[in-house]
Amino acid sequence: MSATPTLKLRARIYCGEEIAMGPGKADLLAAIAEEGSISAAGRALGMSYRRAWLLVDAMNRCWRSPLVETVAGGSKDRGARLSATGQAVLAQYRALQARIAEVEASDEYALLRSGVRAAPLPGAPDPAG
Template structure:
């Protein structure tokens, strides 16, 4: 999430594994929208394998699976968020909003000290540049 010049990333950890972060939340949103792990991955520019690995990590980290897959033909195939998945996604998005609100209120003075863009890099004096 970006708040003006500040970029924040909320990550929930389960041991050494990232249980939820911005990319996984976006994947859950896309699965809810498309009803498919592969279609969700395509929408986000990632491979099916990468999408599946992220879903697997979330399902292993949370007490209840966040995504349920349905195999077979017809309209019942694909993937959907479980109730736990919907709750986890909503809670994560609320956390992101809370962090952004808190950061925005504390950012004012610091943001005012920033240039709109960085100056060109200084020459390295060890390589014969001036400075």
């Protein structure tokens, strides 16, 4: 564990109770764009095809337009690619992540961090016994 307090912010966009976009889904979109298939993207990220497919399905159900388009069959064009919406969502989400990362360099964060102990004090005894 780090002796220096750290700030961990993650942007998650919800669609009801479902995460429509978060860091892992953004990484999956980027891998699909790079690899050209859901299975290859899943392998590149160390996840099963089923897990990758479930994440793609959730994204496609949450956004007004699908983020990932698939082409099944034996043609040379088979696989998956980001739709125009998927490309835009990924770019906008990455820009949001970059802005969130800037917070760590902020004066507000530095002031908060300076007041946090390296480790918590032992817990107080339970007054109930």
